[in-house]
Amino acid sequence: MLTQVPLLIAQAAGDHDSGVRHVAQISARAAYAFMCATLAWGVLIATGWANKITGRQGLRNSHMVLATLALAFGCLHAFAFTILKLTPFSFLTITVPFVNGGLFRHALGIVGLELMLVIAFTAGLRKKVYYRKWLRLHQLAYVAVAVTVAHSWFGAIANGNLATLWLAGLTILIPTATVAAARFLPPHVLVRLGLLEPEPGFEPEPDGAGGSALDISVDNERCHRYGICQAEAPGLFQLVDDERLRYERRPPPELFAKARAAARACPMRAIELRERVR
Numbered sequence: 659m660l661t662q663v664p665l666l667i668a669q670a671a672g673d674h675d676s677g678v679r680h681v682a683q684i685s686a687r688a689a690y691a692f693m694c695a696t697l698a699w700g701v702l703i704a705t706g707w708a709n710k711i712t713g714r715q716g717l718r719n720s721h722m723v724l725a726t727l728a729l730a731f732g733c734l735h736a737f738a739f740t741i742l743k744l745t746p747f748s749f750l751t752i753t754v755p756f757v758n759g760g761l762f763r764h765a766l767g768i769v770g771l772e773l774m775l776v777i778a779f780t781a782g783l784r785k786k787v788y789y790r791k792w793l794r795l796h797q798l799a800y801v802a803v804a805v806t807v808a809h810s811w812f813g814a815i816a817n818g819n820l821a822t823l824w825l826a827g828l829t830i831l832i833p834t835a836t837v838a839a840a841r842f843l844p845p846h847v848l849v850r851l852g853l854l855e856p857e858p859g860f861e862p863e864p865d866g867a868g869g870s871a872l873d874i875s876v877d878n879e880r881c882h883r884y885g886i887c888q889a890e891a892p893g894l895f896q897l898v899d900d901e902r903l904r905y906e907r908r909p910p911p912e913l914f915a916k917a918r919a920a921a922r923a924c925p926m927r928a929i930e931l932r933e934r935v936r
Contacts (some may be wrong), residue, residue, distance in 0.1 A: 671678045675742050682738035683819070689731035690810050690827060693774075694834040696724040697803050701841045704886060704923065722781075729778055732806075763812035770806030773798055792875035793889055800838060807831060872914050873932040874907050890923050891916035 660711040700721050739747040746900045751758050753772070755765030777799050810827065850862060874894070881903060894917055895905045909917050921929040 672744065675744050678738050678742055682735050683817075684812065685731045685735040686740065686813070689728050691734055691830055692728035692731060693803055693806060694830045696721065697799065698834045698837045699724055700799070701837045704765055704841065704889070725774075725778060728769075729774055732774065736767070737773060763816065766805050766809035766812065770802045770809055773802035773805070777802065784786040790905050793885070803834075803838075806931075871933070872909055872911075872917060874905055874909060874917055875930045875932070876903060876905060877928045877930065880926045882926050882928075884926075886923045887929060890920040895920060899934055 703721055736752045739752060748758065751760060751764075753768065754760075755768045760768075777796055780792070780795060807876050811820075813828070883897060883903060885897050887903075887905075888897055891913065893906075894913055895903060897903055905930060906913075917929075917931060921931050
């Protein structure tokens with residue numbers, strides 16, 4: 659009878675660990691889905707492509723909700739491994755890559771999650787630090803998502819769940835990667851692909867002789883200083899320390915495309931472009 663006690667304890671621990679690992683798998687898949695949705699929706703907001711759906715504040719809040727859900731499920735996935743009974747992970751193991759013989763796929767997950775946490779904690783500092791520096795940090799989300807996706811796929815291979823993740827994961831990943839890639843394409847390529855409507859008028863000649871000139875004006879009543887125009891055209895728009903927006907009223911011909919991209923991306927439609935023949 660006494661010899662059966664260790665077997666019963668081991669079986670109970672095994673059942674416990676099986677349930678914990680099931681929770682870890684479900685939370686990982688939920689985090690994967692919300693992470694992809696956060697990135698895709700964030701790109702749609704930053705480019706202004708989603709502005710026709712609802713207001714700016716609603717878009718901003720929905721992006722934050724998706725990011726919060728992705729982080730919550732990601733943290734739950736990591737925490738689940740610390741409550742295993744047979745082979746528990748220490749707090750150090752889930753926070754520092756390669757500690758205690760940690761695998762490469764584990765390191766990818768740790769780096770991806772911690773990058774996302776840093777981005778989330780610094781999201782409220784946009785108006786307290788120089789915008790360009792904050793933007794560069796926020797853009798590390800692309801790196802964090804790529805690293806976390808690699809962690810998910812390596813984990814699926816190691817656990818024999820690749821068939822499940824292949825269909826569902828790839829279905830979510832393809833549109834996310836497509837939207838993210840479109841974020842960095844120049845405006846004329848987006849027009850050619852049908853993602854943007856072509857601007858009326860015509861492009862000036864490269865040397866600036868003849869052609870057209872462009873005047874920029876900003877409606878201060880509408881402008882909320884989000885800084886998206888600066889992200890699109892840093893050579894034309896700049897947020898200064900006292901929350902004022904400086905901009906070039908008459909940009910050079912080589913920056914016309916940047917000016918149009920900034921006007922399209924402005925969520926408040928505060929930028930007005932006037933083209934005139936010279």
